[in-house]
Amino acid sequence: MKKAASFALGCKVNQYESEAIAELFAEKGYEIVGIDEEADVYVINTCTVTNFGDKKSRQLIRKVKRQNENAIVAVVGCYAQTAPKELMEIAGVNLVIGTKDRAQIVEMVEQYDRANGVENHVSDIMKERVFEPLSIQKLANRTRAYLKIQDGCSQYCSYCIIPYARGPIRSREPQEVVAEVKRLAENGFKEVVLTGIHVASYGKDRRDTSLLDILKQVHEVEGIERIRFSSIEPNVVTEEFAQTMAALPKVCDHFHLSLQSGCDKTLKEMNRKYDTEKYRQAAATLRKYLPKVALTTDIIVGFPGETEEDFRESYAFAEEIGFAKIHVFPYSPKRGTPAAARKDQLLNAVKAERSHTLIQLSDKMAAEFLVDAVGTDAEVLYERAVGDGIYEGHTTNYMKVHGRSEVDLTNRICKTHITRAEGEMLFGDAEV
Numbered sequence: 001m002k003k004a005a006s007f008a009l010g011c012k013v014n015q016y017e018s019e020a021i022a023e024l025f026a027e028k029g030y031e032i033v034g035i036d037e038e039a040d041v042y043v044i045n046t047c048t049v050t051n052f053g054d055k056k057s058r059q060l061i062r063k064v065k066r067q068n069e070n071a072i073v074a075v076v077g078c079y080a081q082t083a084p085k086e087l088m089e090i091a092g093v094n095l096v097i098g099t100k101d102r103a104q105i106v107e108m109v110e111q112y113d114r115a116n117g118v119e120n121h122v123s124d125i126m127k128e129r130v131f132e133p134l135s136i137q138k139l140a141n142r143t144r145a146y147l148k149i150q151d152g153c154s155q156y157c158s159y160c161i162i163p164y165a166r167g168p169i170r171s172r173e174p175q176e177v178v179a180e181v182k183r184l185a186e187n188g189f190k191e192v193v194l195t196g197i198h199v200a201s202y203g204k205d206r207r208d209t210s211l212l213d214i215l216k217q218v219h220e221v222e223g224i225e226r227i228r229f230s231s232i233e234p235n236v237v238t239e240e241f242a243q244t245m246a247a248l249p250k251v252c253d254h255f256h257l258s259l260q261s262g263c264d265k266t267l268k269e270m271n272r273k274y275d276t277e278k279y280r281q282a283a284a285t286l287r288k289y290l291p292k293v294a295l296t297t298d299i300i301v302g303f304p305g306e307t308e309e310d311f312r313e314s315y316a317f318a319e320e321i322g323f324a325k326i327h328v329f330p331y332s333p334k335r336g337t338p339a340a341a342r343k344d345q346l347l348n349a350v351k352a353e354r355s356h357t358l359i360q361l362s363d364k365m366a367a368e369f370l371v372d373a374v375g376t377d378a379e380v381l382y383e384r385a386v387g388d389g390i391y392e393g394h395t396t397n398y399m400k401v402h403g404r405s406e407v408d409l410t411n412r413i414c415k416t417h418i419t420r421a422e423g424e425m426l427f428g429d430a431e432v
């Protein structure tokens with residue numbers, strides 16, 4: 001039996017797609033093996049969000065070729081889409097496929113003729129208007145499933161290459177989304193995370209649905225008990241949005257509300273489509289309807305031209321909003337983007353220092369958020385055993401819990417009395 005390995009670098013969307021690609025090979029009779037094992041076919045789903053992502057992709061290509069020099073190596077994903085020629089020059093690459101036509105990948109691999117050298121299947125993604133149907137059927141032994149509902153981005157943030165890698169926004173057919181959620185529920189999943197390149201744009205390219213519509217439909221699927229979004233933006237948070245979230249009991253009270261900077265000048269230069277006032281309103285609206293909501297976010301530090309004062313403003317805004325966690329990214333210039341072409345790049349040492357300062361704030365706020373939960377009862381979805389009678393899971397607002405129980409809690413939702421907080425974790429006793 002032939003062996004295939006499918007591996008994703010980068011984001012949850014890539015991971016979802018790589019699982020779907022593995023299933024396509026499995027359906028055609030391939031044995032699916034890990035990326036570190038010897039295989040006949042390696043499919044590498046590349047990431048290009050930073051230049052470091054490109055480097056990791058190139059390293060992985062060389063590594064798998066060393067594992068089996070006769071293997072067919074197919075390179076797909078964002079880096080392949082934006083720089084196919086660069087990838088074709090790497091010794092060992094056989095097919096370059098990009099971010100579309102992956103549904104035909106098994107056929108492309110099987111029809112591949114080494115005599116023709118490297119094949120380039122990358123086509124113009126900017127003209128793509130239809131969501132490519134790739135789906136996941138099986139996934140075993142897990143509690144949380146990431147579900148891709150959307151592709152593409154039309155925001156053109158000045159530091160980001162992704163709109164060129166993924167093309168314009170395309171929303172998945174609502175019936176397909178619901179059908180996949182039903183399959184996941186049948187396979188025992190209790191939680192789904194609605195994922196995409198820019199989830200907030202779901203439905204904007206269609207007349208028959210919207211983000212709230214699809215959410216309501218997913219909410220009706222029996223067996224699914226929790227729903228999350230991978231990330232949203234302040235512009236989608238209206239009174240109606242927050243009211244709907246509060247009225248749908250399966251929607252978790254945790255939102256990753258993208259910020260990127262708490263300084264209006266920097267937000268403008270980043271070409272983000274909101275300002276701090278809009279963000280403040282969005283956070284307040286969510287908190288009005290979901291008082292225990294956890295807000296997490298991403299912030300970039302050291303964007304070109306960010307002065308010490310701008311950074312202080314961004315820091316103060318983050319402190320004012322109060323996050324359960326901030327993912328801090330030192331700005332990394334991505335070639336091909338307007339921000340990378342700016343002359344006023346900051347020194348790495350300045351970025352590292354600002355990063356450190358903001359991470360300290362994040363840690364302080366995260367600890368306060370956890371301490372507030374001590375002494376309360378939380379609904380925890382347990383994912384796995386981590387010790388004798390100890391199970392790990394997450395609350396609805398995404399705090400990690402180690403719960404004690406004499407019975408197996410895997411894939412069960414249990415009320416848990418939180419007794420203490422330590423590090424990034426809560427501890428408690430589960431009621432069964």
Ligand code: SF4
Nearest residue numbers: 153155156157160162
């Ligand atoms: S919203 Fe901005 S950061 Fe996010 S994928 Fe689109 S362009 Fe990139």
